[in-house]
Amino acid sequence: MLLSRFNVIMRICGVNWCARNGWTHTKFPRRGRLKLTLLYMFGLCFSISQTVEEMLTQVVGESITFSKKQGASLLYNGGTIAVVVKGNMDSSYIDSFKDRIQWDQQTGQFTIRELKTSDSGIYVVDGKGGVKTTYQLTVYDPVSRPMLTTLFNGSCSVECSVMNDRDVTLSWYSGEKILNQTSSPELSIKLSLPLEVDKQDRTSYRCEAANPVTKENVTFHVPTSCPETGPGPYKERGYWSLMAVMCVLIASVVIGIAVCQKKGRTGHSQGWTSRYIRTRSA
Helix, strand or coil: CHHHHHHHHHHHCCHHHHHHCCCCCCCCCHHHHHHHHHHHHHHHHHHHHCCEEEEEEEECCCCEEECCCCEEEEEECCEEEEEEECCEEECCCCHHHCCCEEECCCCCCEEECCCCHHHCEEEEEEEHHHCEEEEEEEEECCCCCCEEEEEEECEEEEEEEEECCCCCEEEEEECCEEEEEECCCCCCCEEEEEEEECCCCCCEEEEEEECCCCEEEEEEEHHHHCHHHCCHHHHHHHHHHHHHHHHHHHHHHHHHHHHHHHHHHHHHHHHHHHHHHHHHHC
């Protein structure tokens, strides 16, 4: 309302009005010029204060609504992409936005559907009375699911990795506590983060890949992923007990075979001797 009054006053006190009424630059009262200057500065500062910048983030494929003000037009990186005239919206200015912009007649708000990463940029909603609202929109791809690689080298260690992308972080958690974290501005690399596990550790850890709009987790269960890291003395005792049983079984089999072979040879020798004696007697 104040801005409209300012515009009215400026039009009333315009050069043409002043000229028609005999007011020239030299004849315009000094006090009047001062008031006019102050009023102009007030209106300028008031209009600048109406420009609000808001940071927005969204994931690819979703929608975003510029909800601060009712808009008469929508600009993207300085170029017009939609204009509302007499309650009808025209979004044919840029082909990439043509079928994806909606305008709500009741709320006067613009919505962009089926977002792409290329939609990231500066948006300006030009509302009634010349009030403009500026938005910084960043559209992200969904983060990839991290992968685990277990390494056995006397102890048990695991490496978590994920393909890097914009603003991606990779973290190891124990419960809600962050143990380690990494990120990189180089988008063409793979992020990797190792974790060394104690031999007696029987807990679980969580590796999380995240960006500002999505996150993916994978859990590392120490008891199932590193079974050889269990209690050592009990494991060795079981091993040697099994070896002793196997040795006893093998020895029993060998002795049994030897006894059988010996009995067989003894029986065969006695049979041959009996046949020899009967032949001599005849």
